[in-house]
Amino acid sequence: MDLKLKEQERVLSEVLQYGLTKVWYYFVGFLFLFLAAFFMFWFFDHAWWGGSLFFILIFLGFFTLFRNYYLWKKNICYITTHRVIDVEQRGFFEKVVSEIPYDQIEDVHGKISGFFGMILRFGTVSIQTGSGKVKIILQNVKRPLQLQQQINEMRERYLSKYSTDFSGDVAGIINDKLYELELPDLYRVKKALDKRISKLSREN
Structure with a gap:
């Protein structure tokens, strides 16, 4: 998938379902091929319908x-x-x-259940928003408890970096933050300020 990342956003990890949970489906596929190969000569000894059945098994x-x-x-x-x-x-x-987004995550729940889940360490991770409208359920993922911890850590890191208390002196807070920015970011801020000042000047 061609992800459209936001500015300064990076992909940290990609999570797939645990491969061993798909073994049954591979077994069915190889079973069809095995039956086609094992009975191949018998199929072709039975005219057109035998050959048709052979190719159907190969296709399946x-x-x-x-x-x-x-x-x-x-x-x-x-x-x-x-x-x-x-x-x-x-x-x-x-x-x-x-x-x-991390600032909308209310709860992250990891669960391992069942005999094979405990032995192979795979399970489910559920991510819930505060509104309850969006819920992501990741099933059959490897090490769900570690994944739960990673998401919670990223959430805390994101909130500590991007959430700011503006209940006090807003101008003072912004002024302090300016000293933490590099030159390219300062140019972006300057452009936004010029645009805002120009708009307010026209209104006044």
Whole structure:
């Protein structure tokens, strides 16, 4: 997916479903191919319908393998410096993209359940907004508790960097922040200030 990142935003990690949770689908695909190869001579001894059945099994085998791999690669979650972006590929022709900025995340919940989940350490991570309108559920991901911790750490880092208390002297706070900026950022601030001053001058 061609992500449109915001200014100064970087992708920190890409999260896929744990590959071993897809073994069953690969098994089905290889089973079709095995049956086609094992009974190949028998199929071709039974006229046109035997050959047709052979090619149907070959098609089903490769289609199952390709579809499983395609959906596994396309269902991905991006952890960036600014937000969590979940890309859910539900088929060849349907894709749903959800995103939650860190300042809108209310709760991050990680869970490991089941025998294989405990042994192989995969599980589910749920991300909930304060309004409850957007919820991202990452299923069958490797080390969900570590992923939960990473998202919480990025959220705290984002809030500490971008949230500012403007209840006091706004001009003083902005003036102090200016000394932390590099030259390119100062030019951007100057451009915004010139635009704002020009607009206020026309209004007055």
